[in-house]
Amino acid sequence: MNFTYHIPTRILFGPGSFDQLNKEQLPGTKALIVISAGPSMKKHGYLDRLTNILNGRGIEFVLFDKILPNPINLHVDEGAQLARSTKCDFVIGLGGGSSIDSAKSIALMATNQGDYWDYIHGGSGKGQPVKNSPLPIVAITTTAGTGTEADPWTVVTHQQLQEKIGFGLLPETFPTLSVVDPELMVSVPPILTAYQGFDAFFHAAEGYIATCATPVSDIYALESISLLSSYLPRAVENGSDIEARTQVALANTLSGFVESTSSCTSEHSIEHALSAFHPDLPHGAGLIMLSVAYFSFFADHLPQRFSEMARAMGQDTGSVPATEQPGLFIEALKEMQRKCGVDQLKMSDYGVSTDEFEALADNAFTTMGALFTLDRVKLSKENIVSILKESYR
Secondary structure, rough: OOOOOOOOOOOEEEHHHHHHHHHOOOOOEEEEEEEEOHHHHOOOOOOHHHHHHHOOOOOOOEEEEEEOOEEEEHHHHHHHHHHHHHOOEEEEEEOOOHHHHHHHHHHOOOOOOOHHHHHOOOOOOOOOOOOOOOOEEEEEEOOOOOOOHHHOOOEEOOOOOOOOEEEEOOOOOOOOOOOOOHHHOOOOOOHHHHHHOOOOHHHHHHHHHHOOOHHHHHHHHHHHHHHHHHHHHHHHHOOOOHHHHHHHHHHHHHHHHHHHHHHOHHHHHHHHHHHHOOOOOOOOHHHHHHHHHHHHHOOOOHHHHHHHHHHHHHOOOHHHHHHHHHHHHHHHHHHHHHHHOOOOHHHHHHOHHHHHHHHHHHHHHHHHHHHHHHOOOOHHHHHHHHHHHHHHO
């Protein structure tokens, strides 16, 4: 029952909240805007809307538009150099989790020397102390998946070393201000809506079974699980369903709160290894592929927690013996994946080979080993290889 709660981000939530930026106190006078290398922010007019707001308020800006779906360290260092050379005093991440995560990492490196991997813990990171506070961060999310608008974490891949590692500073890499406007999410294609929504779902589910879960994170986690179970299939089926989009966005932000008050567990470590080896693999897709085997491993060991998650997904646990209740969560998870059209994903379609499983397990331990310490049941290398085998097709 002992826990610390501190989420210092001001969040503007709800349809139309993007326009509230016209009235909000922004944390600087010149922004580095960080967006993806893809066309969506420009195509859908989101970048123009942001720059019109900044122009109207006399705030200068510089654009950095190179971010990949799995962000890389080279772009973090390049973006930070641009922020320094143009004297930007805050950073805006506009887009999905990759853009906002990159904005956080760029904000950190804009005020510190060396390269990003100097400060990373895990893998080949040097784990050096961060001497200077990062630039203030504004997050404008156009997806519902990572919850990064409500947590301090950022995930970046070192391409050459195949290391995908999370990092963050408390409270410095929390966004100062975040905008969660579901109207910006209606343009997300169905398959990406599903991948992103399941990422949020697993943040909540993993946070619920983590050893560091708190009474506060449990409340956020169960509500997020419930909302996603009910509304994610609707958002996938009809992207213009603003009620579904709003509820999924809320679930995502709640999952960000879970990330801030509890933590992911080793499912994320294993998936980070997968997408470090195979950068074209969407993070959410990798988690979906692993999830049934991963959660089945823990279900019988944590019957009460899994029964409560099953109830959050609408399962009638009172109608079956207590020993069978955890299995209802697994069945509900399978059904939710079926409804969202992601139940037939194949690792082999992304180039994953069974020959890699030992190396993937080693990479998971080496790069994101801390998350394994938060599992209530300890996974061995053999357990990880077994989960990968069960998940493979």
